[in-house]
Amino acid sequence: MGTQAGNRPHRIVIVGGGAGGLELATRLGDTLGRRGKADVTLIDRNRTHIWKPKLHEIAVGSMDIGDHEVGYLAQAHWHRFHFRIGEMTGLDRAQRLVHVAPFIDAEGQEVTPARSFAYDTLIISVGSQSNDFGTPGVRENAMKLETPADARRFHVRMVNACVRAHAQGTPLRPEQLHVAIIGAGATGVELAAELHHTTREVVAYGLDRVDADKDIKLSVIEAAPRVLPALPERLSSSTEKLLRSLGVDVHTNAKVAEVLPGGVRLADGRMLPAELVVWAAGVKGPEFLTRLDGLETNRINQLLVRQTLQTTLDDNIFALGDCAACPWPEKNGFVPPRAQAAHQQASHLLKQIRRRLDGKPLQDYRYQDFGSLVSLGEFSTVGNMMGGLAKGDLFIEGRFAKLMYTSLYKMHELALHGWVKVALDTLARMITRRTEPHVKLH
Structure with missing residues (x-):
């Protein structure tokens, strides 16, 4: 897989800049992109990224979105990958092309036309959306x-x-x-x-x-x-x-x-x-996943993938995160749609794409369940740790659980920015919090 026509770099296209997609694009850009071994492109319909588990904090005003947004263009510039704005609408597997809709701004003006992007390896990481089960109203x-x-x-x-x-x-x-x-x-x-x-x-x-x-x-x-x-x-x-x-x-x-x-x-x-x-009940994959040139999906629109995270019908197309129905053999089910799963799968795919370029066989992904944590705001944090790794669950709550919950987000930030920037940004937020209202009022 490493040798391309005309000796060009391997073209990796990632669709979806959520937790898994952006982490993978950043780390591929820092390694293969920086060394000229791959041309990495991230496609997303938005200009900025927010870690999805933080959305409820933005909704209630306890977190200022401006302090936590990651601009895709700047991230791409700093980490040697390309960012292209637009929403994926279709796929041509024979020609290896991703079709992207025109990007229209808030005033109805076309910013970019309909485009197609060629790939050698395609990774779909478009997350999930709420499932209203057809409930009226x-x-x-x-x-x-x-x-x-x-x-x-x-x-x-x-x-x-x-x-x-x-x-x-x-x-x-x-x-x-x-x-x-x-x-x-x-x-x-x-x-x-x-x-x-x-x-x-x-x-x-x-x-x-x-x-x-x-x-x-x-x-x-x-x-x-x-x-x-x-x-x-x-x-x-x-x-x-x-x-x-x-x-x-x-x-x-x-x-x-x-x-x-x-x-x-x-x-x-x-x-x-x-x-x-x-x-806030139920999740499903975006509807367009059911129309991707014959790729298999399940009843909630997730792409069916093998243990290697390759789609069942195409070795050149991978899926990760909430949009992927990945087997979990130990539970006779599927990997749950959690941020920790997307983070693990991004780390796994980073290694597997290197193996793919070197012509080596791919290794299977194994989900490691580290338990679940639920933040109850100022009042408490509860959780169970080592859910799938120990004989029983270790239940935690209070300050230690809150620290563990915060560390999940810090791991995501570290994957994107490294230690120095995360430390400086955290310090800046602590200082700002002392001089501003603790809830956003506008």
């Missing part, structure tokens, strides 16, 4: 937290709701200042805990006609029998107890029948009034 009346734009939109609406309630002279309507979060996975419970804290911070800045304890109401709705259904029961129990102690209404065994403009109707007929509804 979700698209029209609920918000999702899939992108930084979604998170910013929720934050603006939340602050506006508080300001509106403070300014109006009439009593609050039944749904006013009520937030319903559908889905009690990690995103749902983290959002609820953070919202409890930040809404109180917002009204403390002069919105004294809003009584946070009486007027602001948070509900979490979960179809399964318990919150955090994918995690051990002990974690679920302690998390639900904490949420209830904060005054969050937790509805389990509750299936949503319809999302309405003023709330949520459950399958048993109950109505939960809500001014803001967030859909």
